[in-house]
Amino acid sequence: MKYNNINYIDKLDQLQTAFVYSTKLAEAIGVSRRTLLNWRQKPESISAEYRLDIDVLYCRHFLIPEWDDPKQSFEAVLLPDDMPHNKALFLPFLRRLSYGTIEIETDMAKADFDNIIDGKNMPKNMDRQTFLEGFNAFITHKQLWQKIVEHGEPMPITVDSIKTLHADFMRGIHDNAGFFSTKIRVMGRLEGVQTTEPEDIEEEMIRWVYKEAKAVTLDAIAKAHAYFILIHPFGDGNGRVGRALVMAQCLNARLMPPVFDGKNRAMYYAAMQHAMKHGRYAPLVRLFYEAAKLD
Incomplete structure (x- = not known):
């Protein structure tokens, strides 16, 4: 993302031109x-x-204004033929994908994540929740990869399998792992977006599965992801589950899954909000294609 190469004084200067008054920018x-x-x-x-x-x-x-072009088109990013059984390729990818989804939502350091995965024991001075967040993320993504890619078994995406994904991510972290929320949820950085009412979650998730579960293009998967996050069915871990569903849908379709992490997190939030508030998906679709490219 090009904004990573701009210093913060220059960003503030450019933002000042948009807001005019420093009080409004502040x-x-x-x-x-x-x-x-x-x-x-x-x-x-x-x-x-x-x-x-x-x-x-x-x-x-x-x-967002620069990327908001509905006429843009991109080539499908296919899963490389030599990747599925090449540990030198897919293991670094899985680590990057797993840490990325944690990095977006927590302050976990990369070194701590590596210690969790490599040591398989709780590092000193690390609390149990932090350890489980890192360990569960890597194991869950690895199991998805093994099932879909190595064993050739496409993941059936159902309401129950989505609940199971949540349980896998949140096992040992939350008592409600695997269960839809019964309370109003807050979106965090996605401002001005209202989530589904608790009593409507089950019905809305059935609708999501019916409409979106079999998406086979990155365009459709990006839109399905925004829809899932808008529902926000769980009390916590919606982002992790939603991005794991993106991975599963991509692997089912033999597409390269996009990786979201600290490098593209700001654009991820901005594009998601743009899609949810304005129904304009072009920036989010472009981000999915950009994030699916192998470095």
Whole structure:
């Protein structure tokens, strides 16, 4: 993502032109005008949380309009023929995919994730929840890969299999692992988006499965993902389950799954919000194709 190569003072300067008044820019980021002035003097003082807020805002105002072209077309990104049984190719991919989905939602360091996967024991000074988040993510993605790719068994995507995915990610972390939420859920960084009412989740998920489960193009899978996250059926772990469903749908169709991580997280949030609030999917579709390219 090109916004990663722009320093934060330049991003703030460009955003200032969009908001005109520094008070409005500060309000959009969620800080005081004084904080903006301090950042300009000491950009290294901008915390990771606010760096992400600035990046998301930058994407919304400058990249989303550039990418919002419904006439754009992309070539399908197929799963490489030599990848399924080549550990030198697919194991690094699985690690990157698994850490990426955790990196988007938690502050887990890459070194901690590597220690979890390589050591298979809880590293010192790590709490049990952090360990399980990393371990469950890698094992769940690995099992999906083994079932669909190595054993040649497409994953049937049903309401029950989605609940099982959630249980796999959240086992030992939450008591409600594998069960739909009975409470109102908040979207976090996806502002202004209303999730499905708790009493309607089961019916809406049945509808999602009927309409979206058999998607076989990256365009359709991207739109299905936005729809799933909009439903937000679980109390926690919706992003992890939703991105695992993307992986399963792609592997079922022999497509290369997109990888979402810290490098494209801001655009992921911005494109998802654009799709949910405005019904315009072009930026999200483009992001899926960009994220599916092998480096």
